[in-house]
Amino acid sequence: MLVQLQRALSRSLSSVVYRVALAMKPQVIFVLGGPGAGKGTQCTKIVETFGYTHLSAGDLLRGERMREGSEFGQLIDTYIKDGRIVPVEITINLLKKAMEETMRLDQQNFRFLIDGFPRNQDNLQGWASVMEDKADVKFVLFFECSDQVCIDRCLERGKSSGRTDDNRESLEKRIKTYLQSTRPIIEQYQQQGKVRTVDASRGVDQVFADVKALLDKEG
Numbered sequence: 500m501l502v503q504l505q506r507a508l509s510r511s512l513s514s515v516v517y518r519v520a521l522a523m524k525p526q527v528i529f530v531l532g533g534p535g536a537g538k539g540t541q542c543t544k545i546v547e548t549f550g551y552t553h554l555s556a557g558d559l560l561r562g563e564r565m566r567e568g569s570e571f572g573q574l575i576d577t578y579i580k581d582g583r584i585v586p587v588e589i590t591i592n593l594l595k596k597a598m599e600e601t602m603r604l605d606q607q608n609f610r611f612l613i614d615g616f617p618r619n620q621d622n623l624q625g626w627a628s629v630m631e632d633k634a635d636v637k638f639v640l641f642f643e644c645s646d647q648v649c650i651d652r653c654l655e656r657g658k659s660s661g662r663t664d665d666n667r668e669s670l671e672k673r674i675k676t677y678l679q680s681t682r683p684i685i686e687q688y689q690q691q692g693k694v695r696t697v698d699a700s701r702g703v704d705q706v707f708a709d710v711k712a713l714l715d716k717e718g
C-alpha cells in the first residue's frame with residue numbers, strides 16, 4: 500500500500516516537474532512588418548498589457564555597434580546605413596544571450612516578442628540551427644501597411660530618433676530589402692498557417708485593439 504502510494508506520488512511529482520520544464524521553454528512571437536510599421540510601438544504596449552519581454556533585433560544590433568571593444572561595430576554600422584541584413588551569426592548570438600539573461604534573472608519571463616527577426620533566409624537558417632530546439636515559435640505577428648506609410652513614419656521618426664537610417668537614402672534601401680528578403684519569409688510562415696496579420700495603417704490605439712483581441716485569444 501505504502502509502496503503504491505509512493506509510486507503514485509513520484510509519478511505525479513515527475514509529471515509536475517515535466518510540466519514546469521515545458522512551461523519554462525521560451526515561447527516566442529516573431530514580430531514583422533516594414534520599417535516604421537509600428538513594431539516597436541505595439542511591442543511596448545504588449546509588454547505593458549501582457550507581460551512579454553520585448554527583444555528588438557535592431558536595438559540589440561545598435562547596442563552592439565556602440566559597445567566598446569566590439570569587433571562588429573564597424574560592420575553593423577555599415578549594414579544599418581545600407582539597410583542590409585547583418586550576418587545572422589552576430590544577431591542570433593545577441594538574441595540568444597538576451598533570452599538567456601532574461602530567464603536567468605526571472606524564470607517567469609519565458610515569453611518573448613522578437614521584433615524585426617527573422618528578416619531573411621540567413622536569419623531563418625540561423626534560428627533553425629541555434630534556437631529551434633530551445634524555443635517554441637507560436638506565430639508571426641505581422642504589421643501590414645503600405646510602403647508609403649512606412650516611409651512617412653520613418654521620416655517623421657528621423658526628426659528626433661538620431662538613427663542613421665531614418666533618411667530617404669537609407670529608407671529606399673530598407674524598403675527594397677524588406678520587399679526582396681523579408682516578405683518571402685512572411686509568405687513562408689503564411690503557408691504554414693503561422694501568420695497573424697494586423698492592419699497597421701490605422702492609429703496606434705486602433706491597431707492595438709486588434710493586437711489585444713488576438714493575444715487575448717491565443718497569446
Ligand code: ADP
Nearest residue numbers: 534535536537538539540652656701702703706
Ligand atoms: P518599427 O519598430 O516598426 O520600425 P516604430 O514603432 O518605431 O516602428 O514606429 C515608427 C514611427 O511611427 C515612430 O515615430 C512611431 O511613433 C510612429 N508610429 C507607430 N505606430 C504608429 C501608428 N499606428 N500611427 C502613426 N504613427 C505611428
Ligand code: C5P
Nearest residue numbers: 556557578579582583584585615616618
Ligand atoms: O528593426 P529595425 O528597423 O530597428 O532594424 C534596423 C536595421 O538593423 C535593419 O535595417 C538592418 O540593417 C539591421 N537588422 C538586421 N537584422 C535584423 C534586424 C535588424 O541586420 N534581424
Ligand code: MG
Nearest residue numbers: 538539555557
Ligand atoms: Mg523598431
